[in-house]
Amino acid sequence: MAMSFLYKSDPVRGALWAERFAQHMxxxxxxxxxxxxxTLDVRYLAAWEPPPDLATHYPNLEVLFSTGAGIDQFDFSSIPENLPVVRMVESGIVNGMVEYVTLAVLSLHRDWHTYRQQQQEGRWQTHRVYPASSRRVGxxxxxxxGRAVLERLGSFGFPSAGWSRSPQQIDGVECHAGPDGLQAFLERTDILICLLPLTDSTCGILSQSLFDQLPRGACLINVGRGAHLVQDDLLKALEAGQLSRAVLDVCEPEPLPPGHAFWTHPQVALTPHIASMTQPETAADAVLDNLRRHQQGLPLIGLVDRTRGY
Known part of the structure; x- marks a missing residue:
């Protein structure tokens, strides 16, 4: 029986994928x-948002690939339960995220935002420079x-910690897990970085109750999803001084409406969801590698566990 691969996302990137497939498969x-x-020939589908009625229109589909690192944009109620779903895991996404988070952490650590504001005011004022060893990142x-970000930040000498749903072990990183481990993790974190997947349990996790457990004056970097953050709680925490600054690459909705407080807030740095993007060449290579693994009966890299939502 004939078989084909269908790409449903940015067609410009799709053309680059097509070149890669022509070369390697x-x-x-x-x-x-x-x-x-x-459509009866379609065995593999890569999409940001899959077409409706997959089971009806693509009955021979064997694997659904997300063209992004996340899968929260998928409506799993319309995706057959027995269809493997694979999120994108590729070097371009990882490298981009490491670059962005490193930039954000260093800008907060070295008071870059403060000096930018002082420049706009025409004010020449120095502030004490603290060593990285005194600034705890989490x-x-x-x-x-998350692991790639922690590895890079650790190279600067930042004391590093991580929190996850289940216990993990990472050399040089203080690991915490589960609801019982969250408070201790937050209490030792001066710069908090959110890289969680968006699930029912993580939606709204960046809220007042969480901010109150951080050291006073802590900073927030959200590169997860906009729905992780309760926006009004962040504004209150900044106004009260519980948080000193926030770097936000994701918001809800995107883009933010005109007049939203984040656009002009002096303690908020805002970027339009550009922290990490799939690079078409390396993304295509990652999918090609998974196709070979699928054909050989090997485990797929990035296979989604639907019970966890990621």
Whole structure:
């Protein structure tokens, strides 16, 4: 029976995927939505948002790939339960996230935002420079991205800790787990980095009750999802001095509406969800590797556990 691979996302990136597939797996026809060909031939689908009625229109589909690192944009009620779903795990996403978080942490650690404001005011004022060893960083979420971020930050000498749903062990990192370990993790964290997947249990986790457990004057970096953050609670925490600054790459909704407080807030640095993006060449290579693994009956990298939501 004939088989094909269908790509449903940015067509410009899709053209680069097509070149990669032609080079490394020419025997598998590659199609870019809406050119589906015979839908009965589609065995593999890569999408940001899958088409509706997968079971009806693509009955022979064997694997659904997300073109991004997250899968919270998927409506799993419309995806057959027996269909493997694979999130994107590729070096471009990891490297981009490490770069962004390192930039954000160093800018907070070295008072870059303060000096930028002073420049705009025409004010020349120095502030004490503290060693990295005095600034404790903590990462919520110890997946591939969280581990890579902690490894890089540790190289600067920041005391590093991480929190995850289940116990983890990482050399040089103080690991905490589960609800019982969250308070101790927060109490020792001066710069908090959110890299959690968005699930029912993590939605709204960045709230007043969490902020109150951080040391007074702590900073927040959210590179997870906008729905992790309770926006009004962040504004209150900044106003009260419980938090001193926030770097936000994700918001809810995106983009923020005109006039939203985050646009002009002096203690909030805002970027438009650009911390980490899939690189088309390395993303295509990651999917090609998974296709080979699938054909050989090997475990797929990034396979989603639906019971956990990631």
């Amino acid at each position: 020419p025997e598998l026809p590659f199609r870019i939505w809406p050119d589906t060909g015979d 990462v919520l979420g110890l997946g591939v991205l």
